[in-house]
Amino acid sequence: MSKVVVASFVLCLLLLHQLASVEADDQMDRTAEAKSDVSEQKIDCKAACAARCRLASRQNLCHRACGTCCARCNCVPPGTSGNRDVCRCYATMTTHGGRLKCP
Structure with a gap:
């Protein structure tokens, strides 16, 4: 009889462990979905870029560079210049020549 009780106890522990594992996986899936929903909002x-480049002397160049930066970073700093600390990716992107790419 004691072998049956021990075997039942072990089976119960395995079942509880499996249920806890499934619950943890579900929680991680929900967290990942929530994060991807936020990051997918373009x-x-x-x-x-129209707002950023509205005072630029070279409108076409500004819109083209800003559009590229925005597509890669999904961020454009507010205002017509400065405020680069708001978008770290936007502020650090450089050209092949080492100059700042984003207006």
């Missing part, structure tokens, strides 16, 4: 680069 900003309107055309509108953001």
Whole structure:
């Protein structure tokens, strides 16, 4: 009789462990989905770059560079210049020549 009780106890522990594992996996899936929903929300680069480049002397160049930076970083700093600390990726992107790429 004691072997049956021990075997039942071991089976119960294995079942509880399996259930806890499934619950943890579900929690991780929900967390990953929530993070991906936030990261998948793309900003309107055309509108953001129009606001950023509205005072630029070379509109086409500004829009092209800003659009590239926005597409890669999904961020455009507010205002027409400066505020680069808001978008770290945008602020650190450089050209092949080492100059800042994003207006």
